[in-house]
Amino acid sequence: MTARCQTVNALVNPTGSMNVLSSREVSQLHDTSQTGLYTLFRQCALAVLSCDTELDDARELMALYSNFDIRIIQEHRGLQLELVNAPSCAFVNGELIRGVRQNLFSVVRDILHLHSELEAHGLSNLDDPHDITNLVFEILRHANAFRPGHPPNLVVCWGGHSIGREEYKYTKDVGYQLGLRGMDICTGCGPGAMKGPMKGAYIGHAKQRIHKGRFVGLTEPGIIAAESPNPIVNELIIMPDIEKRLEAFVRMGHGIIAFAGGPGTCEEILYLIGILLHPDNECQNYPFILTGPESSRAYFEQIDAFIGDTLGEEAQKLYTIIIDDPEEVANQMQKGLKEVTRYRREHNDAFYYNWKLNIDRSFQHPFEPTHENMAQLNLHSHLPAAELAANLRRAMSGIVAGNIKEDGLANIQKHGKFKLHGEPKLMKRVDALLQAFVEQQRMKLPGSHYEPCYEIITE
Amino acid sequence: MTARCQTVNALVNPTGSMNVLSSREVSQLHDTSQTGLYTLFRQCALAVLSCDTELDDARELMALYSNFDIRIIQEHRGLQLELVNAPSCAFVNGELIRGVRQNLFSVVRDILHLHSELEAHGLSNLDDPHDITNLVFEILRHANAFRPGHPPNLVVCWGGHSIGREEYKYTKDVGYQLGLRGMDICTGCGPGAMKGPMKGAYIGHAKQRIHKGRFVGLTEPGIIAAESPNPIVNELIIMPDIEKRLEAFVRMGHGIIAFAGGPGTCEEILYLIGILLHPDNECQNYPFILTGPESSRAYFEQIDAFIGDTLGEEAQKLYTIIIDDPEEVANQMQKGLKEVTRYRREHNDAFYYNWKLNIDRSFQHPFEPTHENMAQLNLHSHLPAAELAANLRRAMSGIVAGNIKEDGLANIQKHGKFKLHGEPKLMKRVDALLQAFVEQQRMKLPGSHYEPCYEIITE
Amino acid sequence: MTARCQTVNALVNPTGSMNVLSSREVSQLHDTSQTGLYTLFRQCALAVLSCDTELDDARELMALYSNFDIRIIQEHRGLQLELVNAPSCAFVNGELIRGVRQNLFSVVRDILHLHSELEAHGLSNLDDPHDITNLVFEILRHANAFRPGHPPNLVVCWGGHSIGREEYKYTKDVGYQLGLRGMDICTGCGPGAMKGPMKGAYIGHAKQRIHKGRFVGLTEPGIIAAESPNPIVNELIIMPDIEKRLEAFVRMGHGIIAFAGGPGTCEEILYLIGILLHPDNECQNYPFILTGPESSRAYFEQIDAFIGDTLGEEAQKLYTIIIDDPEEVANQMQKGLKEVTRYRREHNDAFYYNWKLNIDRSFQHPFEPTHENMAQLNLHSHLPAAELAANLRRAMSGIVAGNIKEDGLANIQKHGKFKLHGEPKLMKRVDALLQAFVEQQRMKLPGSHYEPCYEIITE
Amino acid sequence: MTARCQTVNALVNPTGSMNVLSSREVSQLHDTSQTGLYTLFRQCALAVLSCDTELDDARELMALYSNFDIRIIQEHRGLQLELVNAPSCAFVNGELIRGVRQNLFSVVRDILHLHSELEAHGLSNLDDPHDITNLVFEILRHANAFRPGHPPNLVVCWGGHSIGREEYKYTKDVGYQLGLRGMDICTGCGPGAMKGPMKGAYIGHAKQRIHKGRFVGLTEPGIIAAESPNPIVNELIIMPDIEKRLEAFVRMGHGIIAFAGGPGTCEEILYLIGILLHPDNECQNYPFILTGPESSRAYFEQIDAFIGDTLGEEAQKLYTIIIDDPEEVANQMQKGLKEVTRYRREHNDAFYYNWKLNIDRSFQHPFEPTHENMAQLNLHSHLPAAELAANLRRAMSGIVAGNIKEDGLANIQKHGKFKLHGEPKLMKRVDALLQAFVEQQRMKLPGSHYEPCYEIITE
Secondary structure (H helix, E strand, C coil): CCHHHCEEEEEECCCCCCCCCCHHHHHHHHCCCCCCCHHHHHHHHHHHHCCCCCCCCHHHHHHHCCCCEEEEEEECCEEEEEEEEEEHHHEECCEECHHHHHHHHHHHHHHHHHHHHHHHHCHHHCCCHHHHHHHHHHHHHHCCCCCCCCCCCEEEEECCCCCCHHHHHHHHHHHHHHHHCCCEEEECCCCHHHCHHHHHHHHHHHHCCCCCCCEEEEECHHHHCCCCCCCCCCEEEECCCHHHHHHHHHHHCCEEEECCCCHHHHHHHHHHHHHHCCHHHHHHCCCEEEEECHHHHHHHHHHHHHHHHHHCHHHHCCCEEEECCHHHHHHHHHHHHHHHHHHHHHCCCCCCCCCCCCCCHHHHCCCCCCHHHHHCCCCCCCCCHHHHHHHHHHHHHHHHHHHHCHHHHHHHHHHCCEEEEECHHHHHHHHHHHHHHHHCCCCCCCCCCCCCCEEEEEC | CCHHHCEEEEEECCCCCCCCCCHHHHHHHHCCCCCCCHHHHHHHHHHHHCCCCCCCCHHHHHHHCCCCEEEEEEECCEEEEEEEEEEHHHEECCEECHHHHHHHHHHHHHHHHHHHHHHHHCHHHCCCHHHHHHHHHHHHHHCCCCCCCCCCCEEEEECCCCCCHHHHHHHHHHHHHHHHCCCEEEECCCCHHHCHHHHHHHHHHHHCCCCCCCEEEEECHHHHCCCCCCCCCCEEEECCCHHHHHHHHHHHCCEEEECCCCHHHHHHHHHHHHHHCCHHHHHHCCCEEEEECHHHHHHHHHHHHHHHHHHCHHHHCCCEEEECCHHHHHHHHHHHHHHHHHHHHHHCCCCCCCCCCCCCHHHHCCCCCCHHHHHCCCCCCCCCHHHHHHHHHHHHHHHHHHHHCHHHHHHHHHHCCEEEEECHHHHHHHHHHHHHHHHCCCCCCCCCCCCCCEEEEEC | CCHHHCEEEEEECCCCCCCCCCHHHHHHHHCCCCCCCHHHHHHHHHHHHCCCCCCCCHHHHHHHCCCCEEEEEEECCEEEEEEEEEEHHHEECCEECHHHHHHHHHHHHHHHHHHHHHHHHCHHHCCCHHHHHHHHHHHHHHCCCCCCCCCCCEEEEECCCCCCHHHHHHHHHHHHHHHHCCCEEEECCCCHHHCHHHHHHHHHHHHCCCCCCCEEEEECHHHHCCCCCCCCCCEEEECCCHHHHHHHHHHHCCEEEECCCCHHHHHHHHHHHHHHCCHHHHHHCCCEEEEECHHHHHHHHHHHHHHHHHHCHHHHCCCEEEECCHHHHHHHHHHHHHHHHHHHHHHCCCCCCCCCCCCCHHHHCCCCCCHHHHHCCCCCCCCCHHHHHHHHHHHHHHHHHHHHCHHHHHHHHHHCCEEEEECHHHHHHHHHHHHHHHHCCCCCCCCCCCCCCEEEEEC | CCHHHCEEEEEECCCCCCCCCCHHHHHHHHCCCCCCCHHHHHHHHHHHHCCCCCCCCHHHHHHHCCCCEEEEEEECCEEEEEEEEEEHHHEECCEECHHHHHHHHHHHHHHHHHHHHHHHHCHHHCCCHHHHHHHHHHHHHHCCCCCCCCCCCEEEEECCCCCCHHHHHHHHHHHHHHHHCCCEEEECCCCHHHCHHHHHHHHHHHHCCCCCCCEEEEECHHHHCCCCCCCCCCEEEECCCHHHHHHHHHHHCCEEEECCCCHHHHHHHHHHHHHHCCHHHHHHCCCEEEEECHHHHHHHHHHHHHHHHHHCHHHHCCCEEEECCHHHHHHHHHHHHHHHHHHHHHCCCCCCCCCCCCCCHHHHCCCCCCHHHHHCCCCCCCCCHHHHHHHHHHHHHHHHHHHHCHHHHHHHHHHCCEEEEECHHHHHHHHHHHHHHHHCCCCCCCCCCCCCCEEEEEC
16 A cells, blocks of 8 residues: 555656647646646546556545646647656656556547537537537547558457456457457456456567557546556547447447456447447447356356346347357457458448447437436336347446446445336346356455445336 | 640549548538538649649639539548549649648648637637637647657748749759758748749758658648649648738748748738837847848848838848858858747747747738728838838738739729828838839739739828 | 477568578578588578477477478569478468568578678688677678667576476566666577566567567577577577577677576576676676576575585676566666666777677687587686686586487487586586476476486596 | 868768678778778768769869878767868768768778678679679678569669750759659769759659659769769669679669760660660560750760661660650650569569579670770671670770779870771761760860860771
């Protein structure tokens, strides 16, 4: 604990293109008022700087570095960041690790851009799904996340931030095989299954002499503090909220691999299945693989059964489960990507952004995990599968918030556990699944005690 | 004339980073309605494609290629431009010259960006000088025009688009000496004195093995058709109007050289002098050189006398006149740049943008050259020098419009000549200067007959 | 075993600059006669292609792929290599891993160059130490191994190819800390302690955004088959024999870390100590660290005691032993490199090649490990320390040959064990050391039974 | 004259890869003995430094800078060159122009390499045509002159160093059109027609955003002082003698354009025709264009007639004459290069080196222009065309030496004019041709008086 609290003061020079700010922008970042950006800026910066901290509790992190401060200094060659009481783990002999430095400036870039988009349009006014899709596009483009010439090769890896040693090694092995085949990696940019595939792919790239491999980390302000971007991430992008982050994953990624995880991973799987169930997306052939080592076989059988029971056989057809075979995972994904390439080419759809994927309003609209919203979720098996998937997705999203997000933790502390109501048969299955996450220590990082933030209430 | 009209149809792949457009942006560029961008887009694109056309009459160009069309095509690797009946001079064996291609995509970038800024803020609402300066900054930054690490080395070259062979050669010689000393060039990106320094500097860079030399062309929609960017320009930037273009010149450039020219060059000189006369700018030490070959000695003596007579001795101290000595010009400029570097370093002012230069509202506000506005210009010697400079600048600006801009030409055709009123003594000097421009064929490209668009009326 | 024998046929395009061969050179590589290069070429190529094979027995490898063949094909864009029955482990879905491909062409480069040097000078005629040092220089330069501008940062890592899991992880941790501090790695390019530091440093470089990190592998024809270069090696260099390889290590490297290892590592340590004991090298301050995890503490104490007992206290002062502290190792090395930088700067010695280091003839001359030469080694404690170090180095070199090299293995099979004679007290210490290597499974890869190739005979 | 003699002392850092010399190599370059390299090194270095000197007389240059000296200094980052009393024209404000600097280090590279080749093989022992071709290949490869992936696009431009203003402008125009079509340029690297095409192509490349265009200058020690490499040359290669330089031109170049010139150009034309007349080269389809402005029409008619008269119609079919049409020249060349590409692809001949071209011994063997050798040249129309071409080539070569080379000038001064004997009819034509060169001031740079170095004697 004490080691963690060692801090460093430093002046940091920028990297890349967003090293030039107008005087107006500097004021916005320094503005500590309600409408100013300082609070958000400080929080995201601290998250990036805590790259090696083993915490998944945003409030704990904030408390630990309560006297952390960050300022912008105008200088003849451009700008500098002044860091005060920054976590020492981001430094080597007093020098900020360059990967951390780069990600720090991505924070500056995205926070200012989100703010200017907000000023221009007002995020809350975005009702038209097309407008939201355009916004996600513009944020990604502004973050320079498109490589127009490139054939599809960006593989999204989902999975828990809290996984066992064997599972972690497995994610590295899969990453290695993907990297050997030239694929790039996109994850939620935290620890565990978000870090392993990148490390593995990095070594795979090394052997293939790929020096410009992409390690994209997609995050959002609510999650960044709990899942600090690891410095291998060389493209950090902060989306405005969880739903836009999910949309970015599925429109920018060309295929998806889900490793074992807890409610967050479950939310992601439900999101993708819910979307792919839409008739407009029938011909998408979206490569989607669930995989883990032999020891995770039971886990995936349980997930598969849960999906079969709740969303039906159609839903089960949307993914492939592969147990303990990293090479096979990589080969299947490579095959899937070829199919994606062919499809986009034929339909003149952009390689870098899946415009054609239809995302229903129920998956796009931000879900605020208040006690009221959680209690009102309609969880009945008679709902259409896509709708049920949307609601289950929301339930999981709420539980993630209650577990690790700053706001969510505060909410639970104030109002007690979330109450999830629903059809008894369905709720029993949900309960069993969540119970398993608890037992397998997938709710929080191992070592910490887990106190559930929800209660299952059968009608 | 017939040769000029040869046209080519082609599909053009994009270059660089703005090769990714959202579906909304594509619609805007195709929108031929009043509020749509198509007309502006087509006009600027045509100007860029007419890189070798020897015309300086926007209307003539438009008439010549009246059936030119341009469309955007969505494609799996990104976007393409479809050109229909494009001027053949931009092509080599059916392939668009890459420099032209690059500039074409700069047009797309800037037109869309200006439009989105307009939507967000409303250009006309920009009353606060600080807001205008921020806008100029944002446009330049969006065009990727800043090199934060770089020490000051961007030399702005002003001068006529219509100059004689000897003067042209001289601008090349000066450019060569600047290039040999590692300086980059920024001009208004048309022919004549806007092209010569770039060609010279390019060869100078070659000998110094500088492969990433910058050849910045700053233009605006009103001028682009009459002064087609030459393809050596490797950074084309379209500013929204003449005043923001002038502000971009003086804030982005680190030193300025004015070659001989007509009313446009005169406008630029008056603009800079007017600004530098402001007490806040006293310590700027802005490098400013007027230069030409021996044959232009008389010309510069006349300009110098005109400035002395109208704006006084203080104004004359702001520039150095060097006749027929390209090496000396380059050495003086290099010395000046060192001074600029020292000053910015000391005052922590950015190398890439002169934030500290004070530009008075009278130089920032767009001047619309209507007959009424021209007639009401206050031209009296009892005005403070800076104010008189501002008004003389406007007078010259109006004459440029009446000579070569599409709107201006139409205005004159409809309402007759501009009428310039003022103090007899002053007006006589103005008349003499303009008369000299006519005689020296500096009003229009040689060969064409020049019919004055103004009348001098002494009170 | 069967998996290992899967083979692939492929045509391989070259990379880099040595993709252009004259017709004469092609003939030489195809020449299967005594004086031709085919046998050597095929053997080294096979070693590079066996990158993932877990063998350390050259003869076993050759036997396993007895029908492997390699040819050069002339082609309009340059050359191709045709591989027949190549080990499948070097391929991903039929495509040769690019790192392997690059190393394959390094083999072509070095084999041809060594041959042409041999033709020009005759290696055996090189008697003058200065000539040998020049030859090593020329081989390294031809392999493009010098970065003249670069400050000293190349750390040589020595250590066993056969080490335990914990020791391996430790080498990775040290590599990671070196990489985080921007250091490059040079090893003998096989598995174990030659691979771990590279993998670690590669991840360290990733976090520091170092894309051009150097992973230099120095090998020689006798060792390459037993210690296949791993594909992270991005600069493979084949030196003509073991002594020139050792000279290359110490002249090109700027500091040296020795991990635990067997007789090969011991040879390397004795080589460096023997050289540094020379009075001319007194002021070299050569950074030299022995390090391992806690579990290796006993090992290093034994080595240290052996050196103290045989070569004296002076020898012990030449290195630092650090147990279980990768950060401290990296910090000490960084400090040492700064000292090296200072020294070279002061003495105008090249950063990239340590010309000033004096290497005595006894360390430069190739030692042929015949039974006769081994038997005649003078191993007595009354010898000067440097001379005794030279002879002990030769003894270890012979044992390595008898353990894993093709010629050595054949020799032992034919003539029985090497016989090492010497002073009883000294021989007892040697015996104890070697016995420890056997017990710790450092002689051969674990799993294989080890039959000693030597006998200790006390006089 | 005095301006020319201004000198500068400077320390110069190296560029590129040959910035690393062994101590042996440094000694060789400093060795002023008969067998040492100092004299040659100094002479070539001075030639490169005289880039802007308008002299074509090697002896005059040497005399002008008789106190010029050059030394190599060992330094911790590599090497430096110390220049004493170097021509000031190579400097800008005391800094050596980088292009000159680069070429200076090419001199170091080639002089050392030629010397080491000589040591290894002995140039004079090279009797086998295949060995000479291999040597030319090795020199070019060592100079890094091959781009294996590249499709054929290297156009050799021949022509006089002494040409008129209009002819010079024409060579620039042709170069511009070649550059616009992406072609690279190779010349003899002096002034006049060797410089114009490079300057033109450089601007063409600029418009096509080609930043790595090649401007190859092939020279040899005898010619370099008289034809100083201009700094646009970015690959300077020094061949050992005139015949190997010619072989390099025709094997490395993919097509050839000859502008107007004097005896040197004539030598080159005769060389190429002589080779192409060989039956083995029938299917080479070597693109070969003679071209000039309208004012050179008579000149080319005269050359064409001379070839027709002496070598016959077959010879005339080998080239195309194009008058005053740069675009047509470039288009024809582009067509020719496509044909070359097709041919090499089909025959698996390397793109970068024309191995298949047969060069007869009579064109390969060095011709020493002594009075005796010149007098004994067999010049009769009954000889086979190829043989006559070989002898005429030698005659022209001798005259070039007598005009501008150091040795040749000394020879003429000592022994009087060369005497050329031959068949009266033939000699009359030769005389007429040479006489025309004299009248057109093609023998020496204009301004200088030309005193013929030869006498025509009809038998």
